[in-house]
Amino acid sequence: MIGFARTLCVVLLSVIPALAADTPTIESTRANEDVRLTVDPSSLFWKSANAAFVDKDRFGNPVHAYRTEVRTRWTKDNLYFLFICPYKKLSLKPDPNTHEETNQLWNWEVAEAFIGSDFSDIQRYKEFEVSPQGEWVDLDIDLKKPHHEDGWTWNSGFEVLAKIDSQKHVWYAAMRIPFRAIDSRTPAIDNTLRINLFRSGGPPTHPYGIAWQPTMSKTFHVPEKFGLIKLVEEGK
Numbered sequence: 001m002i003g004f005a006r007t008l009c010v011v012l013l014s015v016i017p018a019l020a021a022d023t024p025t026i027e028s029t030r031a032n033e034d035v036r037l038t039v040d041p042s043s044l045f046w047k048s049a050n051a052a053f054v055d056k057d058r059f060g061n062p063v064h065a066y067r068t069e070v071r072t073r074w075t076k077d078n079l080y081f082l083f084i085c086p087y088k089k090l091s092l093k094p095d096p097n098t099h100e101e102t103n104q105l106w107n108w109e110v111a112e113a114f115i116g117s118d119f120s121d122i123q124r125y126k127e128f129e130v131s132p133q134g135e136w137v138d139l140d141i142d143l144k145k146p147h148h149e150d151g152w153t154w155n156s157g158f159e160v161l162a163k164i165d166s167q168k169h170v171w172y173a174a175m176r177i178p179f180r181a182i183d184s185r186t187p188a189i190d191n192t193l194r195i196n197l198f199r200s201g202g203p204p205t206h207p208y209g210i211a212w213q214p215t216m217s218k219t220f221h222v223p224e225k226f227g228l229i230k231l232v233e234e235g236k
Contacts, residue, residue: 024213024227026052026195028072028079029234037161039082039172041071046082048234049073052212054197060214068111068199068210074179074231076187081175083111083130083199088169091201096133103152105129105137109201111173114141114226116194117183122223125194126156126182132171134162138181143221156181189233194226 027050035045049071057063069084093108106112109132116125123143130136140154158181162173179187197212198220215222 025192026050026070026072026212026227026229027232028074028229029232030189031073031075031080031234034075034078034176037080037159037174037176039161039163039174041082041084041172045073045080046071049080049082050232052197054199054210054212056211056214058209058211058215058217058220060216063208063210066199066208066210070111070197070212072229074187077179079115079177079179079182079187079229081113081177083173083175085111085132085171085173085199086169087132087171087201089203090132090164090171091203091207092133093131093135096131096135098134098136101137101152101155102131102135103137104149105131105135106200108135109171110199112198112200112220113175113177114196114198114220114223115177115182115229116223116226117185119194122194122226125223125226126154127151128156128158128175128177130160130162130173130175132162132164132173134160134173136160141221143223148221187231189231191231192228194223195229196220196226 051071055067071082073080091109110129113128118124127139138156140151141148158177164171200209202208213227215225
């Protein structure tokens, strides 16, 4: 029995790293200090950031028209994202309020990041949304609850900035998320978090939803399909 247990342990240890190596991973590059939020992709802060692309529908089919670039950086206090979002026609909420959280913002044009630090209970994670008009909502998601959308009453303290370039048909949005809202650990090189990235919107007659990692479901809330985000040194 002891020999069998040792053999099983060796097998498991050999399999787990292989599975981890196969998990899609975004590398977030470190910045020495926090900066004022900007949505300018050519800024010094964003030029050296790594990028991922949100360009598939929920079932993995390419959606070239809405291919969205997402750049990311981190500091000792915050995790940053920049969404670069081409569009055809925006579906915007009338009378936007950028001073208070907008519940059910997901019914309009939004960019989203789902982030989890708990690898033992993957049904728990945080959701962050921003619209082209600078509206925002953040949620503490627990899929074990019958109404996980009730998590919108949680407040992370994250900040957003957005801009619409109607001539280029691109909208931009930036997020600054405090690490204390998403992870109990001190941020450090090689730390990883679970993540998926999304965009949704379009007119009611032709809505769309795209993902970094397709969920293979009609919903975005499939944590089994999350990838990873890894904190790395700049240039790595």
